[in-house]
Amino acid sequence: MATIKDVAAQASVSIATVSHVVNGTRFISDEVRERVQRAIAELDYQPNRVARNLRSSSTRTIGVIVSDIQNPFFPSVVRGIEDVLQAAEYTLLLGNSDWNLARERLYLATLRAEGVAGIIFTPSSEDVTEYQQFLKSGIPMVAIDRAPVGWGGDAVTVMNMKGAQDAVAHLIGQGHRRIGLINGPLQIGTAYERQTGYEQALIAGSLPIIPELIRNTDFRQTGGYETMNELLNLAEPPTATFIANNLMTLGAIQALYERNLHMPADMALIGFDDVPWAIALQVPLTTVAQPTYALGATAARLLLERLREPKLQSRHVVLETQLLVRASSGVEQATVDTSVKT
Amino acid sequence: MATIKDVAAQASVSIATVSHVVNGTRFISDEVRERVQRAIAELDYQPNRVARNLRSSSTRTIGVIVSDIQNPFFPSVVRGIEDVLQAAEYTLLLGNSDWNLARERLYLATLRAEGVAGIIFTPSSEDVTEYQQFLKSGIPMVAIDRAPVGWGGDAVTVMNMKGAQDAVAHLIGQGHRRIGLINGPLQIGTAYERQTGYEQALIAGSLPIIPELIRNTDFRQTGGYETMNELLNLAEPPTATFIANNLMTLGAIQALYERNLHMPADMALIGFDDVPWAIALQVPLTTVAQPTYALGATAARLLLERLREPKLQSRHVVLETQLLVRASSGVEQATVDTSVKT
């Protein structure tokens, strides 16, 4: 690989001149500039980013830690991040925390060592002190999807409580009185908020909160599958269920399918987070859609702004969710949304 | 951030000693080692990877370029890569090429400048010369999913032709004689191979190859949607269709759904690449499953081996696909696979 020295020699100039031509950081006569550019082309020179990073003690790399890249929610978020970063000529270091604090810690340490300019992440802990040390180190961090209690940094989240409330209110409106909840672990902020929304909706509808209908599992497909089976095995199962994420919903549908139960007659269902295949299911799925791409893009934008102006006041952007009513929640076919989401 | 100098000062040793303690690269007396380790802990020292990379002119970063992170195929591949890399203490720089050569070029250049130790990528071009310059630069590259014609480096792919052949043979076995193909662009190797498999199966079944039943679009959901509509608008539509990837299949199902057509009676369907929701669809979907996680993990393993032994002969691993027969291809319910894949 050609270095700046090679280019300088080839063009018979100093390395400073080459650097300034490359970065446009000072005036260079046309003649010299052309000579340098020719040398760069001839040698196929590309500035070594590692050296540049070391020298300027800053990189053009952003670390991204997501909970589970295999959950379609996150690729879409990542895609939003990537598009914004790419336009700003940043690159993206990716890690999966697996909803796991230890793994998240490992990645955070790695990202710091890699000298990333900033970090966008889905916090695995609700405890801010977990990140305090990191925040002190001065690396800007943007929390997405959820923010630890008392998080002082930038954040982009969605209206989880409102989204859940809308969903459950809709079920109540359909006449359901025993409504189940399949949720993730309460330590995770989004799960907590969605559960609160569920409870608020019940209260608003003058319905009792029945503990046996509220289940917390992991946010995975198997969790949804097993938990729906638990609900169905109750002496008096719910007639409708709100499920707090997409993969758990898939597992739950699987459980219904195996027992030959039909939505919405045997069980009405609303899931959280829309998915491309909601429309192609046995019964099209009512969901609370999240603006996933915007979530990522907004987070990236906040981060880039902070990089430009470090002392900006921190901002917490809360995006809206949208209840997409389809057949699984028990509405006449006529009003069903069958549009293709792409 | 504490540097090696700070640690050396705190422990009253030279920076060389600190370096050797950190890396275990030479014998250090117990006493000194402990002193250094204490200093490291006290200062919360973490070696600066950027400096380390510059000095050793090699990084512990692997670049990964995938076609489309929003296609569930790729997150699973990425996950396989990540797990192997993480165990070896490498990190992962990610980019989406969008099936787009220009964007791929951009990322390749960036990755080279970032000094990645190696690259795992889904080639957007079938033309090896596109990558020759890069290969010469000595950065090990592993092609996944598809390899350019004459690709000399490491590669991990699947038996696309065989997979397609199995699928179409199965449809023929169900009595179908007009079988459509919805495929990606032929310039993409996987599309070409799957198309060949389709044709081979027809030939083996003594069936004619009917051009109007063969359609090439992009590998996206909208492409599948529009193309299925085209097939359905034919004077004599096919009775079965083989669709060469997962997202196009979803689009095609969408098209059927809108016209109130039922699988497999009105149209039998087999998709390529299994998806978690295949089972929860209106009619469970028969698919040609690819070992996505293994694809990624194998690629990462090949790359790490090459990093260790650069002159290893290059290897092309071809993984098997598996036809998962479910209801959409027109088999009795009794034999349908309803297992949960997680």
Next chain:
DNA sequence: ATGAAAGCGCTAACAT
């Protein structure tokens, strides 16, 4: 068993 010092490739302050 440990230390001193060169140098990776670049940027930028300080020359001229």
Next chain:
DNA sequence: ATGTTAGCGCTTTCAT
């Protein structure tokens, strides 16, 4: 308008 050079934080050769 261009050149010289220090130094970013580390690894590693050469000394002792």
